[in-house]
Amino acid sequence: MLDETVKIPSYEDMLAAHELIRPHIRLTPVRQSDYLNELTGADLFFKCENFQEPGAFKVRGAANAVFGLGDEQAKKGVATHSSGNHASCLSYAAMLRGIPCNVVMPRTAPQAKKDTVRRFGGKITECEPSTSSREEAFAKVQAETGGDFVHPYNDPRVIAGQGTCSKELMEQTGGLDMVVAPIGGGGMISGTCLTLATLAPETKVIAAEPETADDAYRSFKAGKIIADDAPKSVADGLLVPLKDLTWHFVSNHVSEIYTASEEEIVDAMKLIWKYLRIVMEPSSAVPLATILKNKDAFAGKRVGIIVTGGNVDLDRLPWMKGD
The missing domain is CATH 3.40.50.1100 (Rossmann fold)
Structure with missing residues (x-):
């Protein structure tokens, strides 16, 4: 239950955030791949937040x-x-x-x-x-x-800021059936819910999570927060639990949470590196991994995917032997 003293950010807060931060962030591009569209049966639009100067949507x-x-x-x-x-x-x-x-x-x-x-x-x-x-x-x-x-995700200022990403994505694509983003603590997903609930309520918000760190999925199914203290996954950016503010958005606005195995995440990461030709981290590959695993849910749809970050150790990529 959300504490009554907690401020839930509004759509107006997101709009104000966009004006405030516009001089300090990049309008990141949206990329497509004919091959990945053919592979998934969907029309995929990748919002490349890995192109921000610090390498991430945050x-x-x-x-x-x-x-x-x-x-x-x-x-x-x-x-x-x-x-x-x-x-x-x-x-x-x-x-x-x-x-x-x-x-x-x-x-x-x-x-x-x-x-x-x-x-x-x-x-x-x-x-x-x-x-x-x-x-x-x-x-x-x-x-x-x-x-x-400044909490990484359970902060109304942070959630309002993250919501600006899906505002840009909708403007750049002209509308989508679904937006898929990775979920750990839920900051990006919450911002996406915040924006789309007003801007495009017909657009479904889908969260993607590693199977080995699936506390958000289990929380979603149980109807209450289930927190793991120290899960492990190649998707190192998704190892923190939901909190009260992000749970508010997830429980009220997310349509579904899908999970992917470690192998599926790495395979999806390779596909994006190869066919989008961009550097992105394992956490950012989880959405494509879940789409490939659940093709029927996305087939024929216009699907936005938020590529959340591109900060990786190039000497320790997950497909390298010995790691």
């Missing part, structure tokens, strides 16, 4: 939070915990505004993501790869710095 929510801060709070900076992309994007937004950024990251986070955080001036504190360890380490960091906590 720059939208991060920029909305950072540039929405009052001057006094901004002096103390921002702080967060993240498996990588939110940390990178918050560091980037903080760098643009010239304020400090402290992040807690799992020690197992990809080196590419740690390098990006440091490149943008973020200060990293490492923790063990579990939600409980992450939150415990973060509490200490925030107490020491006084930075404004």
